[in-house]
Amino acid sequence: MHELAILEGMIQGIQEAASLQGFTRVAGVRLEVGRLSGAEVEALRFAFDAASQDTLVEGASLEILEIPGTGSCQDCGAEVEIQARFELCPACGQGFVVVTGGTELRIKDIDVEET
């Protein structure tokens, strides 16, 4: 899985913010990870320490906010929560569900040390 590459992108994003906003240490990172984003929360946790080593994020805490998968059924029109992309509508049991939420993969915010 590509969680390490995702986290490398996260560190690049934080480094760019650091040069704009003038902070040098990150104490905490909050990520939003959608259930349907394709990223595995446990793998992100596992890779976080390795990816952040020798960067301004090293030693920071990681908080992951999981966002449920949601969609709307093309048959019955219900707005439903789904666990996976290919699930049939849990309301009517047969409709295709078009995904409307839960694909997020975002840095929400970070806590930085005031210098």
Next chain:
Amino acid sequence: MCTTCGCGGGGSTLDGQAHSHAPAPLRPGRRRVSLEQNLLAKNDALAAVNRIRCAAQGWLALNLVSSPGSGKTTLLEATILRLKDRVPVVVIEGDQQTSQDADRIKAAGAPAVQINTGKGCHLDAHMVGHALEVLAPPPGAVVMIENVGNLVCPAAFDLGEAHKVVILSVTEGEDKPLKYPDMFAAADLMLLNKVDLLPYLRFDVERCVAHARRVNPGIEVLRVSAQTGEGLDDWLRWVEARRPAPQQA
């Protein structure tokens, strides 16, 4: 499970109350910086640049994805042989190691550049941007990007292509679209390859297509055999129909 506090997550309640995940209070000496930044923002921005370059040059970029062994390279060889006299074709080859695939493509008569991803499990927009610089395809070329054989990771990385094409060989099992839904959801076309082997296999084509459409109702499906040439004309028509119209000078 909710990884903020270890609760059941996804609609769980405490004493009938939905509990909020308000951020922990900020410790003294710290400040909170709101980023709201997509984790793939860097890749997506580079993909957008690739897409603009393709549009400006009239290139049709196709991102070919599949598991290892589906016959991507053989399909590309067969495609190049049939297409190269009508349309310029160039190939970007992605593999963890070796330049064997790029060598095969060059032997088939198309310029090719090999990207070795090393530890990486997918191509990204940055690598493809550099490969385009090296290849410098002629205006109106078809740029075939053969991604690393992997049905998981390449789904998440936009390369700036016009379409993802997923190749599934009939020796793999008809439930692949359900097992790897992200890839089949991201693709516009599924090429069902090695159909010449169907008489020897228990592979239900209709079931496989139904699985793919359950994940992606709009996906197109073509049955091909790179080995015998069956169905390749349909595939070539699909490609040629998607080439951008030549720009007026």
